[in-house]
Amino acid sequence: MIDTPPAKIRIRGLHKAFGRKQVLDGLDLDVGRGESVVVIGGSGTGKSVLLKCILGLLHADAGSIQIDGEDVTNLGANQREAVSRKFGMLFQGAALFDSLPVWENVTFGLLAQHKIMRREARDKAIDKLALVGLGADVADLFPAELSGGMQKRVALARAIATDPEIVFFDEPTTGLDPIMADVINNLIIKTTREVGATALSITHDMASARKIAHRIAMLYQGRIIWAGPVAEIDRSGDERVNQFIHGRAEGPIQMAVRA
Amino acid sequence: MRPLQLIGRFVLSFLAATGQLVLFAASALGHCVRPPFYARSIGRQLIDIGYYSLPVVGLTAIFTGMVLALQSYTGFARFSAESAIATVVVVSITRELGPVLAGLMVAGRIGASMAAEIGTMRVTEQLDALTTLSTNPMKFLVAPRLIAGVLMLPALVLVADIIGIFGGYLVAVYKLGFNPATYLRNTIDALQTQDVVSGLVKASAFGFIITLMGCYQGYTSKGGAQGVGAATTNAVVSASILILCFDYILTELFFAR
Numbered sequence: 332m333i334d335t336p337p338a339k340i341r342i343r344g345l346h347k348a349f350g351r352k353q354v355l356d357g358l359d360l361d362v363g364r365g366e367s368v369v370v371i372g373g374s375g376t377g378k379s380v381l382l383k384c385i386l387g388l389l390h391a392d393a394g395s396i397q398i399d400g401e402d403v404t405n406l407g408a409n410q411r412e413a414v415s416r417k418f419g420m421l422f423q424g425a426a427l428f429d430s431l432p433v434w435e436n437v438t439f440g441l442l443a444q445h446k447i448m449r450r451e452a453r454d455k456a457i458d459k460l461a462l463v464g465l466g467a468d469v470a471d472l473f474p475a476e477l478s479g480g481m482q483k484r485v486a487l488a489r490a491i492a493t494d495p496e497i498v499f500f501d502e503p504t505t506g507l508d509p510i511m512a513d514v515i516n517n518l519i520i521k522t523t524r525e526v527g528a529t530a531l532s533i534t535h536d537m538a539s540a541r542k543i544a545h546r547i548a549m550l551y552q553g554r555i556i557w558a559g560p561v562a563e564i565d566r567s568g569d570e571r572v573n574q575f576i577h578g579r580a581e582g583p584i585q586m587a588v589r590a
Numbered sequence: 591m592r593p594l595q596l597i598g599r600f601v602l603s604f605l606a607a608t609g610q611l612v613l614f615a616a617s618a619l620g621h622c623v624r625p626p627f628y629a630r631s632i633g634r635q636l637i638d639i640g641y642y643s644l645p646v647v648g649l650t651a652i653f654t655g656m657v658l659a660l661q662s663y664t665g666f667a668r669f670s671a672e673s674a675i676a677t678v679v680v681v682s683i684t685r686e687l688g689p690v691l692a693g694l695m696v697a698g699r700i701g702a703s704m705a706a707e708i709g710t711m712r713v714t715e716q717l718d719a720l721t722t723l724s725t726n727p728m729k730f731l732v733a734p735r736l737i738a739g740v741l742m743l744p745a746l747v748l749v750a751d752i753i754g755i756f757g758g759y760l761v762a763v764y765k766l767g768f769n770p771a772t773y774l775r776n777t778i779d780a781l782q783t784q785d786v787v788s789g790l791v792k793a794s795a796f797g798f799i800i801t802l803m804g805c806y807q808g809y810t811s812k813g814g815a816q817g818v819g820a821a822t823t824n825a826v827v828s829a830s831i832l833i834l835c836f837d838y839i840l841t842e843l844f845f846a847r
Contacts, residue, residue, distance in 0.1 A: 386718075408726070415721070420718075420719070429716075444724050
């Protein structure tokens, strides 16, 4: 895989350990401008840790993370905030603010960055909700009054409300029925690809990965063991990848399930 | 070796926890004085801490004042010193019982709810979500609570002082048969600016302790529902103990000669 500079996200030799447990062990990954990369891997392989390191929620032990060619690994709070403005993030559990109504959730980032005035925020939120297929009647509800699928959609509207250059998706389809999962997949494609945003997703849902990715990378034991275009994943020639995408208990990857 | 190891481990973890708390407090204070300020959040907290704590603080104060009058009467009657009751009520309420009891009640009410709310936000990734939406959780959640606590506890204690002294008056006049005018004059004679002010300063310190412990325990909670439960308990227990501890320290500073 040849690097086509400047990569939007460029990660080299990323290390992160929690106590004695080495979670990321020299991870390399490139995400091109406007590209959608999905990182797959089993539960507990460090996919979320990878996202949190890029977002600056966790500090990497070693290695470098570059966004648009700028090293963001050890930024101070102010520079970090400037970089964070390029990001949007869809959290696994939606992570909506339950003390605020839906419209305030959706426009939270816009208000925080002073991009809009408070009195225009509700109308703006309704526009953004329409992008994810939700009506204006949802705007005044509280997150607790929404179903799981609707929460995900509101969270998606919030993640893309600031028109971020890079959107991160943490297990976007987990906990949804297959039809709602596909609705979310379509929305992800619509809201990122069509505006040219770069997307980095993590999932263990292969159907979702095949649908939303240009390129898939598999994370195993703290490293990317295979990366390539979606079409090539069935011909990876790597037994570990084959085991994962076909969901087999037997193979080179041994889960620690012995009771 | 074993017992020594245990002691060492205990001391080290205690020092680490203390250091962490002090760093958290310093960072939170920094965010209290540097813009941007979230006026809406501060306003909401002022109402939550000040206004909604009034019933519980008022009830605590009136019964405390009443029982003080009654207890000191049964004690002082043996020495025919009943006239000192007004002084006892005023001095105890303004110096000690007003701030301490209000502080303890608010610690149970506010400290617990802050730890539970922020703790739940932590375990549901809402704190991370704030960060990704260009908002510092320390500034958005912690600073407004600290500011509101420091401002509102003195106001609550002032109310508690008045209600407590009034409770003492009720018992003295209507149950023990004191002359209302004499009792009032004794009360006013006993009222010292220094006593009231020292109580209000204590209240401010307690407000800081309560909100700090609530925020800190919530902010650092982990591990789902159980973690949030533990954070809530820790917030109330540690705030209560720190209140009693700092009550002594502040009394020493104010009144020891």
